[in-house]
Amino acid sequence: MTGSLVAGVDIGGTKAAALVVDEAGETRGRAVEPMAGRSATGIEPIVAAVRAALEAAGAGDGDLGAIGVGVPGRIDSVAGTVSLATNLGWHELPLARLIRNEFGVPCGVANDVGLAASGLIGHEIVRGARSLAYVAVGTGIGAGLVLDGRLHQGDRGLAGEIGHAIADPDGAVCRCGQRGCVETVASGPFIARRAAAALAAALATGTPPDAHPLLTSGPPITAKTVYEAAAAGDTIALAIAHEAGRTLAHAIEALMLTCDLELVLLGGGVAGAGPPFLEPITAELDRARSASALVALMIPPGSVRVLPEQFDAVARGGVALARRLIRTDPPNPLHGDTEEEVVARASWT
């Protein structure tokens, strides 16, 4: 017998975040586990996060009905296999089966940003929108696209790779190998790297360290510390945040001009910085709207927003996927259903 709670899991390069939700849609528990130190199959942090979220909900394995998991990679949603997730070192990993075996409940696996975008459709936060992009800005930058109410996965299941469009042909070398991708200006690791380089250059020209207290003291520079320093008025951090925002604005503009969407919703670790992250994006979009009637028409004010920090669109998408698994479960032998087929039917295709 399975329970009435469902879990949604957001797997990232650095952490697995789980959300446990009850039948009424109320969040009952949350937990985050670091992805570091995992084994080759790597599901320990996922299992630990789900169990910790269940515990936070005052519940246990027996209360769980289904699990939906979002992974930053290419997924075979019918088999529940992660076919490629470079940042996680996974290749042809049967993740759905491994998790199902652990908890004894149905598990669906999908690409993280696509799962987030699908899960947002119908949520009150999107106010009835039928076409939107969820843009994750974190270790990488990618978009999940819902067009005319349907998830658009593309010919190879790779639609939404906007982070590797070229922003500056003479820019830095990206982890993908190209020069000047959007990620080389606006992803978390590159924001940190650019700030560290700019700080080093400033110090080399004789700027006193106490001119940049938040960048020179304390922990190593990360995107988070850069945005905190920007919020406090640090000139180096403001310049880096401005460049990242301008580049993201151009990437969002290209996405909206190409797909003609109602909404773009920003999430992910870097977007969690809030106003210092959003302000330079909004400023650049405002400038573009003033210059161009086409941009004003296609990207009206309010059409590009940051999701609330605690929203976790990927884990919520996982919850929605888990609910669909429960609705179509148990397998019906009269219809010749196997569990794989039930999972496949409930997957986002």
Next chain:
Amino acid sequence: MTGSLVAGVDIGGTKAAALVVDEAGETRGRAVEPMAGRSATGIEPIVAAVRAALEAAGAGDGDLGAIGVGVPGRIDSVAGTVSLATNLGWHELPLARLIRNEFGVPCGVANDVGLAASGLIGHEIVRGARSLAYVAVGTGIGAGLVLDGRLHQGDRGLAGEIGHAIADPDGAVCRCGQRGCVETVASGPFIARRAAAALAAALATGTPPDAHPLLTSGPPITAKTVYEAAAAGDTIALAIAHEAGRTLAHAIEALMLTCDLELVLLGGGVAGAGPPFLEPITAELDRARSASALVALMIPPGSVRVLPEQFDAVARGGVALARRLIRTDPPNPLHGDTEEEVVARASWT
């Protein structure tokens, strides 16, 4: 009584091109009329082009069964009204009705690049592809998108406006008002303007005029003369063609990474230059493939092609639309069909 021939019309900023095709799909006649000197409603060149193409086919008005028209603008496909076509000066023009009244046969009107993309699906030239973009490079730059076999028009019917994505934030001012749009580097008028400016700068520094014979002698510089000069080895023309190709390659790459398509097919006046147009695009895409496994996977060799010069994808899309009008014509009063409804049913939605 109506005839068995159908006409497809490609309306551009400078000319209307008509194609007359028989029931077997054979092209029977072609004609082109300049759009200059037309009246406010502007349909004279369209009517003249269709009549001239019929004459070239050895036929007349009575042999015509239906007409499909592609217009560079925003179309209400249900009413057959051009709601906005800035380059043509049209606003709320009931184009389908005007043409229908002239020829007494059904007429459908659609956005030109969308019509071209739709018409390409199923054609042998796309070898069974179900997702593709038709990218027109001419006076402007825009894409028609077919995703999973269906035309994607977007929330406002404006999807595919890739020509106004930002290629160079510090670039020239575009006719849309923004700075550095893709069109400011790679559209016909800007290619001509950049070549003229580069030539003037070279002559000002003492370069003899006969170092650039094709650019300094003969007719005013156009994109066509620039590509002819590039093909002949002119250094200024080669540099301009290289920059245009690199910028187009980045725009195509962004489109493929975003939508994950099988094919991109290039058409339009500038693309008609052939190899000197395509070579710098291919060179840049090859460079990106060598650098990035993701690009190599998502934009494999052969996935970006130029359509043959005589192909005219927009007029062919018009022919396909006209055929659909014939298949659903005459209106069936038992079903309460009006002619508008028949046209609407046959439109690309």
